[in-house]
Amino acid sequence: MQILKSINLKVLRGEFVAIMGPSGSGKSTLMNMIGCLDRPTCGQVLIMNKDINLISDAELAKLRGLEIGFVFQNFSLIPRLSALENVLLPTYANVKEGVNPRKKAEDLISLVGLADRRYNKPTELSGGQQQRVAIARALINDPSLILADEPTGNLDSKTGEEIMKIFKDLNGMGRTIVMITHDANLAGYADRVVHLKDGIIENS
Numbered sequence: 001m002q003i004l005k006s007i008n009l010k011v012l013r014g015e016f017v018a019i020m021g022p023s024g025s026g027k028s029t030l031m032n033m034i035g036c037l038d039r040p041t042c043g044q045v046l047i048m049n050k051d052i053n054l055i056s057d058a059e060l061a062k063l064r065g066l067e068i069g070f071v072f073q074n075f076s077l078i079p080r081l082s083a084l085e086n087v088l089l090p091t092y093a094n095v096k097e098g099v100n101p102r103k104k105a106e107d108l109i110s111l112v113g114l115a116d117r118r119y120n121k122p123t124e125l126s127g128g129q130q131q132r133v134a135i136a137r138a139l140i141n142d143p144s145l146i147l148a149d150e151p152t153g154n155l156d157s158k159t160g161e162e163i164m165k166i167f168k169d170l171n172g173m174g175r176t177i178v179m180i181t182h183d184a185n186l187a188g189y190a191d192r193v194v195h196l197k198d199g200i201i202e203n204s
């Protein structure tokens, strides 16, 4: 079954783009393509001018590990690891040269306001705190691009706004952000909203 059709989407460095659309319209599928979790069966995905269909699995894994940070609706933290260990996790697979992972993780945990909770396990943290850990983890390798699939879907609206402010700050520091949301209010934090319906972009 063809999920995405005639998609033509260009995200510029430094942009904050929100993707909206009904359930089943293909938002997560599109994000998995952008995030190189799936390769397209036809068409091209270019990340920093590299066609992901033309590079090896190893190169793709490296590109994904170093240049893209993922944030998911359900936080996807490892329960038996502390907040700090969760943030460090991606560095076991990939790490940028000259970076001290432990120092970087400590800095990021502070950046998201959780320095005093860094040794706590995810179950000892609120939903908003868990999502902040997940954001710190997404940032550990200094990715150029942050992809967030309904990052506030499991949070109350006030906590959702707090998470949006973190994204807005990160965008202000020059990071590119692509975020899926069902909430038009939260989409208002983005520079641009892309509406997807039945696998087609209605506007952009």
Ligand SMILES: Nc1ncnc2c1ncn2[C@@H]1O[C@H](COP(=O)(O)OP(=O)(O)OP(=O)(O)O)[C@@H](O)[C@H]1O
Pocket (backbone or CB within 6 Å): 003, 021, 022, 023, 024, 025, 026, 027, 028, 029, 030
């Ligand atoms: N692994 C899969 N295999 C087959 N079909 C799939 C798979 N994943 C998703 N689909 C189908 O692709 C379509 C788009 O799904 P997708 O998850 O991208 O939607 P979505 O816009 O993210 O929806 P939601 O808002 O509910 O998260 C749906 O019809 C879905 O059933």
Ligand SMILES: [Mg+2]
Pocket (backbone or CB within 6 Å): 027, 028, 029, 149
């Ligand atoms: Mg989805």
